Every structure is written in structure tokens, then in C-alpha cells.
Amino acid sequence: MSLDLQEFARSRPFELEAYEFVMRALDFTIQNLDETRHVSGQELVDGIREFAKGEFGPMAKHVLNTWGVRNTRDFGEIVFDLVAQGVLRKTEDDQIEDFENRFRFEVVFERDYYEDHPVLND
Numbered sequence: 001m002s003l004d005l006q007e008f009a010r011s012r013p014f015e016l017e018a019y020e021f022v023m024r025a026l027d028f029t030i031q032n033l034d035e036t037r038h039v040s041g042q043e044l045v046d047g048i049r050e051f052a053k054g055e056f057g058p059m060a061k062h063v064l065n066t067w068g069v070r071n072t073r074d075f076g077e078i079v080f081d082l083v084a085q086g087v088l089r090k091t092e093d094d095q096i097e098d099f100e101n102r103f104r105f106e107v108v109f110e111r112d113y114y115e116d117h118p119v120l121n122d
Helices: 005-009 016-031 041-066 072-084 105-116
Strands: none
Touching: 005 016, 005 105, 016 041, 041 072, 041 105
């Protein structure tokens, strides 16, 4: 199945970049696994967090918010949109709830970033 992601994203609450970002973050997550296997929602959220920190640093929250992504459940909404379109697959154990309340953007992308990079606080 071929999906015009740009056309699809127009009818969704998230920007095209959010869908592209989640696909890239999934690739990042898979590459960092010890073995080739299905990635759970919780593992994907953890991978998205690390990928976003690496890509955007302290601007991650702002960038994601600009794309309409405000919390970790939104990542799940994006993933399940892509599942519904046949771009991604899920198992019967995968649920949207796997993405809920995994972390708070302001903590992980702002506070924790500056705690890890104290020279940027000056």
C-alpha cells in the first residue's frame, strides 16, 4: 500500500513533520535494540525521547509542540494513525495506552537537559 503522507497529514491534527519524525525515531529505536524484533509502545516512546533530545536538544519541546505534539499519547496517536493506514503494524498486545503519561515534555526536554548540560545554564 502506498500512502501519500503529505496528503494524509493534512486531515490529521499533527503536522507532516511529526509523522516523519516518528518514523525516523522508530528507525533509531530499532537500530539501538540488541535484536531484531517488534518494538513495544513503551520502547518506542523511550526511543522517541532519546532521538528528540539528540536531534533538537533543549528545543525539542518547542519543535514537537509546533507540530501539534503536546504529550506522549500524541506519539501513540501518530503511530496508530500509521497502523490504520497500513504503514506500520501492531500486535494484539499493542494499545494506545502504552503511550500515555510516559514522561512530561517540560521535565525531559527542558529541566533534565539543562541539568545534564550545566554550562548552558550560565
